[in-house]
Amino acid sequence: MTEELRAVGERLGEIGRRFDDRNWVLGTSGNFSVVLSREPLRLAITSSGASKGALTSDQILEIDESGIVVQGGGRPSAEARLHVEIVRARAAAAAVLHTHSLWSTLLSDQHAAQGGIEIEGYEMLKGLDGVASHEHREWIPVLENDQDMVRLGANVREALARHPTSHAFLLRRHGMYTWGNTLAEAVRHVEIVEFLLEAVGRSAQRGGVPWRS
Amino acid sequence: MTEELRAVGERLGEIGRRFDDRNWVLGTSGNFSVVLSREPLRLAITSSGASKGALTSDQILEIDESGIVVQGGGRPSAEARLHVEIVRARAAAAAVLHTHSLWSTLLSDQHAAQGGIEIEGYEMLKGLDGVASHEHREWIPVLENDQDMVRLGANVREALARHPTSHAFLLRRHGMYTWGNTLAEAVRHVEIVEFLLEAVGRSAQRGGVPWRS
Amino acid sequence: MTEELRAVGERLGEIGRRFDDRNWVLGTSGNFSVVLSREPLRLAITSSGASKGALTSDQILEIDESGIVVQGGGRPSAEARLHVEIVRARAAAAAVLHTHSLWSTLLSDQHAAQGGIEIEGYEMLKGLDGVASHEHREWIPVLENDQDMVRLGANVREALARHPTSHAFLLRRHGMYTWGNTLAEAVRHVEIVEFLLEAVGRSAQRGGVPWRS
Amino acid sequence: MTEELRAVGERLGEIGRRFDDRNWVLGTSGNFSVVLSREPLRLAITSSGASKGALTSDQILEIDESGIVVQGGGRPSAEARLHVEIVRARAAAAAVLHTHSLWSTLLSDQHAAQGGIEIEGYEMLKGLDGVASHEHREWIPVLENDQDMVRLGANVREALARHPTSHAFLLRRHGMYTWGNTLAEAVRHVEIVEFLLEAVGRSAQRGGVPWRS
Numbered sequence: 001m002t003e004e005l006r007a008v009g010e011r012l013g014e015i016g017r018r019f020d021d022r023n024w025v026l027g028t029s030g031n032f033s034v035v036l037s038r039e040p041l042r043l044a045i046t047s048s049g050a051s052k053g054a055l056t057s058d059q060i061l062e063i064d065e066s067g068i069v070v071q072g073g074g075r076p077s078a079e080a081r082l083h084v085e086i087v088r089a090r091a092a093a094a095a096v097l098h099t100h101s102l103w104s105t106l107l108s109d110q111h112a113a114q115g116g117i118e119i120e121g122y123e124m125l126k127g128l129d130g131v132a133s134h135e136h137r138e139w140i141p142v143l144e145n146d147q148d149m150v151r152l153g154a155n156v157r158e159a160l161a162r163h164p165t166s167h168a169f170l171l172r173r174h175g176m177y178t179w180g181n182t183l184a185e186a187v188r189h190v191e192i193v194e195f196l197l198e199a200v201g202r203s204a205q206r207g208g209v210p211w212r213s
Numbered sequence: 214m215t216e217e218l219r220a221v222g223e224r225l226g227e228i229g230r231r232f233d234d235r236n237w238v239l240g241t242s243g244n245f246s247v248v249l250s251r252e253p254l255r256l257a258i259t260s261s262g263a264s265k266g267a268l269t270s271d272q273i274l275e276i277d278e279s280g281i282v283v284q285g286g287g288r289p290s291a292e293a294r295l296h297v298e299i300v301r302a303r304a305a306a307a308a309v310l311h312t313h314s315l316w317s318t319l320l321s322d323q324h325a326a327q328g329g330i331e332i333e334g335y336e337m338l339k340g341l342d343g344v345a346s347h348e349h350r351e352w353i354p355v356l357e358n359d360q361d362m363v364r365l366g367a368n369v370r371e372a373l374a375r376h377p378t379s380h381a382f383l384l385r386r387h388g389m390y391t392w393g394n395t396l397a398e399a400v401r402h403v404e405i406v407e408f409l410l411e412a413v414g415r416s417a418q419r420g421g422v423p424w425r426s
Numbered sequence: 427m428t429e430e431l432r433a434v435g436e437r438l439g440e441i442g443r444r445f446d447d448r449n450w451v452l453g454t455s456g457n458f459s460v461v462l463s464r465e466p467l468r469l470a471i472t473s474s475g476a477s478k479g480a481l482t483s484d485q486i487l488e489i490d491e492s493g494i495v496v497q498g499g500g501r502p503s504a505e506a507r508l509h510v511e512i513v514r515a516r517a518a519a520a521a522v523l524h525t526h527s528l529w530s531t532l533l534s535d536q537h538a539a540q541g542g543i544e545i546e547g548y549e550m551l552k553g554l555d556g557v558a559s560h561e562h563r564e565w566i567p568v569l570e571n572d573q574d575m576v577r578l579g580a581n582v583r584e585a586l587a588r589h590p591t592s593h594a595f596l597l598r599r600h601g602m603y604t605w606g607n608t609l610a611e612a613v614r615h616v617e618i619v620e621f622l623l624e625a626v627g628r629s630a631q632r633g634g635v636p637w638r639s
Numbered sequence: 640m641t642e643e644l645r646a647v648g649e650r651l652g653e654i655g656r657r658f659d660d661r662n663w664v665l666g667t668s669g670n671f672s673v674v675l676s677r678e679p680l681r682l683a684i685t686s687s688g689a690s691k692g693a694l695t696s697d698q699i700l701e702i703d704e705s706g707i708v709v710q711g712g713g714r715p716s717a718e719a720r721l722h723v724e725i726v727r728a729r730a731a732a733a734a735v736l737h738t739h740s741l742w743s744t745l746l747s748d749q750h751a752a753q754g755g756i757e758i759e760g761y762e763m764l765k766g767l768d769g770v771a772s773h774e775h776r777e778w779i780p781v782l783e784n785d786q787d788m789v790r791l792g793a794n795v796r797e798a799l800a801r802h803p804t805s806h807a808f809l810l811r812r813h814g815m816y817t818w819g820n821t822l823a824e825a826v827r828h829v830e831i832v833e834f835l836l837e838a839v840g841r842s843a844q845r846g847g848v849p850w851r852s
Contacts, residue, residue, distance in 0.1 A: 022662070023235070026404040027340035051401075100337060105412050109422050123784055123813035124739060127666035133786045134812065145336055147346045173347065173424075174336035188690075191665040199744050205419060206844060209748045211812075236448070239617040240553035264614075313550060318625050322635045358549055360559045386560065386637075387549035418632060449661070452830040453766035477827075526763060531838050535848050571762055573772045599773065599850075600762035631845060 009057030020053025029100035047074035121211035222270030233266025242313035260287035334424035435483030446479025473500030547637035648696030659692025668739035686713035760850035
């Protein structure tokens with residue numbers, strides 16, 4: 001294992017413990033990746049079946065753009081294809097993080113019929129890359145969940161192309177994907193989007209208040 | 214105390230701290246067991262009255278299939294009989310975990326009249342042994358709580374026989390039982406089922422959305 | 427400072443960190459006491475204004491039955507009088523713990539008009555001293571909050587006399603008091619009652635289900 | 640970097656970890672300041688973009704009353720101006736803490752039309768400086784959020800002048816500001832106000848109960 005892969009693994013382990021403490025990656029859910037190189041495309045990605053709260057460096061694999069393991073043991077997550085689609089569609093992305101939180105699960109279901117969730121008027125939006133005001137309107141697409149990764153990958157590709165400014169998307173009753181231009185930014189995006197989803201979800205429970213009514 | 218029993222105790226202690234952090238075993242609630250051998254049946258089980266967040270190896274007993282203590286001090290949990298019923302009914306089970314969480318308590322009560330909870334359409338279901346798609350329909354039986362362990366044991370046996378593919382069951386206003394082919398799998402099942410129960414419970418609060426409506 | 431008082435302080439510090447992690451003693455709320463002797467009555471009690479999550483041994487005082495400081499610096503909590511009333515009314519009590527949790531605050535308010543909360547049918551009730559079945563009916567009196575400690579103390583005395591089997595009481599919009607025959611039992615009672623209050627509170631939000639309807 | 644600034648940084652780091660554990664400063668949200676001197680006015684303040692759960696001493700800057708960096712690297716938070724307004728308006732304030740919690744976000748939105756939140760009848764109010772009874776009526780102003788810091792600063796100044804006894808204010812869909820005569824008091828105020836906002840918010844969900852109805 002290269003030093004680089006080991007170092008990525010250690011950092012992903014810290015992130016896993018942080019997310020696990022917040023119940024965003026219960027069971028062995030969630031998967032994380034980091035772009036090691038773009039030409040050729042190489043990702044460090046968590047192996048299938050790893051507990052994110054107890055992630056060790058030997059549970060990190062290096063894969064190529066077809067999901068073939070280049071370095072490390074174990075099997076990459078079935079969702080590795082989605083990670084590849086994301087880093088292709090977002091040329092500056094350096095890392096992709098996928099969580100299975102309660103609120104992303106609930107809201108993806110409630111908003112499936114509309115195809116997404118519109119979030120506006122929260123200061124926390126400024127934590128998203130390139131957003132300078134709470135008046136920003138963020139669209140978080142919700143895609144139907146699918147076990148056919150070729151078909152789901154195509155849907156992800158299309159959604160990312162159709163919504164070039166979206167910072168995240170949800171899979172229905174499944175979870176959330178976000179990314180960042182650095183790994184630290186991807187972590188920040190997870191925290192921001194999770195916060196906003198819970199705010200939107202709990203606000204709706206209380207009847208909600210339209211923004212700028 | 215054998216080295217094996219001590220090692221099991223240390224692992225159960227880690228699990229206890231993890232569950233305690235999530236308030237799934239408050240007070241001295243919950244009990245855990247591991248199959249030491251099948252012929253004859255021997256279980257390592259937490260002793261009655263132990264705080265699961267501060268479990269020590271000397272709070273683990275070895276019992277036989279009648280619940281008689283073979284090794285270690287203290288008294289086995291009154292619910293040891295249920296652990297025995299489970300490992301008999303599920304021939305591959307290597308461990309049984311019982312938690313007293315808030316959501317299992319609430320949902321067992323809400324769904325008592327229907328005799329169980331149907332959960333379908335969640336990606337998290339794939340964390341259950343043998344489940345390959347979110348389209349899986351999981352039935353979690355709810356049994357009436359009972360202090361008569363002979364009668365409750367018979368009800369557990371019957372429910373497990375009637376629902377051979379169920380991965381867990383609830384006791385009404387009491388808590389959840391699950392198991393796994395390894396101890397790690399049993400832990401994963403606890404996390405998956407707890408997540409799903411909270412998702413179902415909070416979704417119902419919001420009016421719910423039928424799956425594939 | 428005697429070794430005994432220091433040892434009590436260390437144990438109360440651990441309990442404070444545990445409760446603080448669960449947000450039951452935010453700010454500098456809550457206070458804890460341990461009976462050092464009965465003849466004459468001497469209590470070790472947390473000093474006023476101490477953060478329970480960062481409690482140190484020098485924040486523990488020894489007081490007599492009038493609340494006069496016998497050992498240690500600082501001022502005892504204004505509520506020391508209530509601790510004295512409790513250990514007088516419950517002859518076997520070895521420790522008294524007072525928390526300011528969210529659910530005890532909410533439920534004490536909702537149930538103030540009825541003068542108390544009836545809790546029945548939960549397995550967790552068996553964690554209360556002397557309770558052998560979930561069919562137990564626990565009455566948790568709710569007293570009007572009061573800054574006049576003489577008057578409030580008299581009300582506490584009267585409530586404890588009128589409800590000799592109650593394991594805890596609430597002060598309206600204030601918090602919960604419980605006790606135990608050992609300090610460990612008092613801790614267990616806090617966890618059990620907090621769990622039950624949250625279960626009752628969340629169950630009511632969902633419409634509730636009567637026990638044995 | 641002076642020893643004083645480093646010591647302040649270490650203490651703010653502890654506070655950041657405490658608040659981060661409670662999800663009050665997710666992403667890189669929130670900012671903290673401490674008054675180093677009043678004549679001339681000098682504040683130690685967290686630099687922009689720092690994760691409060693992983694705050695290090697070199698992420699603390701010294702600024703003057705115009706927000707110009709006097710010591711340390713990095714850029715002060717855009718909201719430094721609000722910190723300056725607060726310490727000017729509250730002559731005894733030694734520290735200012737700003738959090739982005741879920742409940743302050745939700746309640747600031749629900750109560751925006753009334754211009755504030757009235758909180759009365761909670762024992763926890765006694766944790767606020769100078770409050771001696773739960774019968775105290777606290778008014779927490781809610782200001783419209785604004786990216787124009789000059790205009791927002793003026794609004795903050797006006798609100799603090801109009802409500803000289805208020806211990807905190809909220810920015811709509813943004814978060815909470817509070818302060819204290821010591822840094823420890825400011826921390827206590829954060830915990831008290833966060834608790835009260837959650838209590839008010841959850842109580843309203845349950846229909847609420849008027850105080851002294």
